[in-house]
Amino acid sequence: METPPLVLQTAGSxxxxxxxxxxxxxxxxxxxxxxxxxxxxxxxxxxxxxxFAPMAIARDTGGLSALALDDAGRIMVIKRHGxxxxxxxxxxxxxxxxxxxxxxxxxxxxxxxxxxxSLPDAQAWADAINRxxxxxxx
Numbered sequence: 696m697e698t699p700p701l702v703l704q705t706a707g708s709x710x711x712x713x714x715x716x717x718x719x720x721x722x723x724x725x726x727x728x729x730x731x732x733x734x735x736x737x738x739x740x741x742x743x744x745x746x747f748a749p750m751a752i753a754r755d756t757g758g759l760s761a762l763a764l765d766d767a768g769r770i771m772v773i774k775r776h777g778x779x780x781x782x783x784x785x786x787x788x789x790x791x792x793x794x795x796x797x798x799x800x801x802x803x804x805x806x807x808x809x810x811x812x813s814l815p816d817a818q819a820w821a822d823a824i825n826r827x828x829x830x831x832x833x
Contacts, residue, residue, distance in 0.1 A: 725778055729758030736761045739773050743782030747771060753820055755812040762800070762812065762820055770824055772800045774810045783807050791824035793817045800824060 719725055730736050733752050740747045740763045749763035749771070760774040763782075772789075773782040788803025798817035801809045814820060 728775065728778060728780070730754050730761045730773065730775075730780070731758045736763055736773065739780040740771050740782055742780065743771065743773065744784060747782075747784070753812070753814050753816065755814065757813065760810050760812050762814075764823070770820075770827065772802055772810050781807070785824055785827055787828040789824055789827055791821040793821050 728735075730739060731754075733749075733754075736752045736754060737749055739761070740749050747763070747769070748765055750766050751764040753762045755761060760772070763771045763773065765771075770785045771782045772785060773780050775781075783802045783804060785800070785802055790801045790803070792799050796813055796815070796817055798812045798814050798821055799809055800812065812820075
């Protein structure tokens, strides 16, 4: 009995896909990186903006996002984007609000989107972010 060519092609493709997936797993490629340490946040902040050196860091409890404050008073919000991290230095168009123990940060850039962080000191960070745009002054 002769095997149809389409079955052989499909089986070969499946074997190749499984081999490549196994190779990627063995090389520990891909995966889901986390901001699970202050050093990881420092690396991500430096990759997002060369020379950004965080002095104070607040990490989301899940490790998916973080806030970083440098010695110049600039605040950067960092979030996972695929298997990498993206960050934005917050400016006058940024806003932050607390929803329970969660902090929602809108950097004012529609394409970046809002970032939700679960922080123990969410209100303090919200106040600091909102002061960037003058909302803290009466």
